[in-house]
Amino acid sequence: MSGEKAIAASLDRAVKSVLAEYDFSPGVAFRLVNVSENWTYRVDDPATGRSAALRVHRPNYHSREEIESELIWIDALRGASVVNAPAPIAARDGGRVRTVAVANGPARHVTLFDWLPGAAPSADADLIPSFGRLGDLAARMHLFGIGWQRPASFRRFTYDDAAVLDRALWGRWQDAPGIGGAEAAILSRACDEIRRRLAGYGRGADRFGLCHNDLRLANLLVEGERLSVIDFDDCGFSWFLNDFATAVSFMEGEPQVAGWMEAWLGGYTRARALTAEDRAILPTLIMLRRMLLVGWVGFHHEHAAEARALGAAYATGACGIAEDYLGGRFLT
Known part of the structure; x- marks a missing residue:
């Protein structure tokens, strides 16, 4: 298995394990939608119709405290109706930052957000x-x-x-x-x-x-x-x-x-x-x-x-x- 495929497989296993800590049904599905510094997955629960965005954070970049601070600022912006931003989703124990083991690599922090509808402006349009x-x-x-x-x-x-x-x-x-x-x-x-x-x-x-x-x-x-x-x-x-x-x-x-x-x-x-x-x-x-x-x-x-x-x-x-x-x- 190539290096990139091995990473993808190990992260898929980590995502599957961490989703069990949230209020999703047993039939919950996920798929990778973006790879940049972080890996972002779309999560769909067919039992409830609920969708979410799960972010696997890059290693050795932000600490747990720094990620918690990001979520606090999003809460504040949403609470004051400054911008519409995706709401962070807590796990069953109330925590909003999970840390998961990843095979053959460092542990990763994970956060989950509501999936928001819409699309980015087209590059072909008048910007x-x-x-x-x-x-x-x-x-x-x-x-x-x-x-x-x-x-x-x-x-x-x-x-x-x-x-x-x-x-x-x-x-x-x-x-x-x-x-x-x-x-x-x-x-x-x-x-x-x-x-x-x-x-x-x-x-x-x-x-x-x-x-x-x-x-x-x-x-x-x-x-x-x-x-x-x-x-x-x-x-x-x-x-x-x-x-x-x-x-x-x-x-x-x-x-x-x-x-x-x-x-x-x-x-x-x-x-x-x-x-x-x-x-x-x-x-x-x-x-x-x-x-x-x-x-x-x-x-x-x-x-x-x-x-x-x-x-x-x-x-x-x-x-x-x-x-x-x-x-x-x-x-x-």
């Missing part, structure tokens, strides 16, 4: 309205987070330039395919400029706080007029406007980004005012996100199909963006 909706959602979440009294036990990671460029949160960008001496030189200069500009921008309470940190169109579900936000796995502390940078992940160099940004800002400022300094920091946050993803490709390109597909072109494309960024031409 301007969708980016406007994302901006509005981001502003409302940020405003809520600023005023929310977090419990003392609340723990989430901080996404900043030190995490990305120094601690290599998702991998070292220097290890990405396509990085040679010339590429490393231009990207190193861009990293220095990112650090300089973010230090100047600062971390005031009106600029830095609790964010979704992966508020992409793929995590927006649309069903008629109903909007839902999913996948809070990367939520944590960052600059608020980083939520736009994440919205254009893997698309940072597309010519439509400027239009999408204006639509996002239009939606955002309907709920929350921004300053000229806030708007001016957006190219820096997008450049930081690109560096994070270059590192992700470098770390995953040998074993993740998406990273392999991006390949060396993603790093060399980052160099072109970096040249425009350093020359003051990026998104201007």
Whole structure:
């Protein structure tokens, strides 16, 4: 059995065992629907008609305490009707984070959520309205987070330039395919400029706080007029406007980004005012996100199909963006 098939088989056994701890009928079925950093399964109970999303968390990323904190924030957002998000589901003993043994690998944390209807906006559609909706959602979440009294036990990671460029949160960008001496030189200069500009921008309470940190169109579900936000796995502390940078992940160099940004800002400022300094920091946050993803490709390109597909072109494309960024031409 290949390595990937062995992992899939062992996780299937783990999912089957953990589902027995929830209020499902004996005929409950599950199937894998997404593999990224986490493995996500759709769970269907034919006896009740109930569906759920089960997430098997990546190993060695979030602690149990950090995952509990994610669920607490989702509870708070739902309770205040800020956004429609999937409700966490507790096991029979009331716990909402399970830990299961996995054959030939580390134990995994598992969480379960209600399955929400809807689909992400089509990439073939006019995305301007969708980016406007994302901006509005981001502003409302940020405003809520600023005023929310977090419990003392609340723990989430901080996404900043030190995490990305120094601690290599998702991998070292220097290890990405396509990085040679010339590429490393231009990207190193861009990293220095990112650090300089973010230090100047600062971390005031009106600029830095609790964010979704992966508020992409793929995590927006649309069903008629109903909007839902999913996948809070990367939520944590960052600059608020980083939520736009994440919205254009893997698309940072597309010519439509400027239009999408204006639509996002239009939606955002309907709920929350921004300053000229806030708007001016957006190219820096997008450049930081690109560096994070270059590192992700470098770390995953040998074993993740998406990273392999991006390949060396993603790093060399980052160099072109970096040249425009350093020359003051990026998104201007």
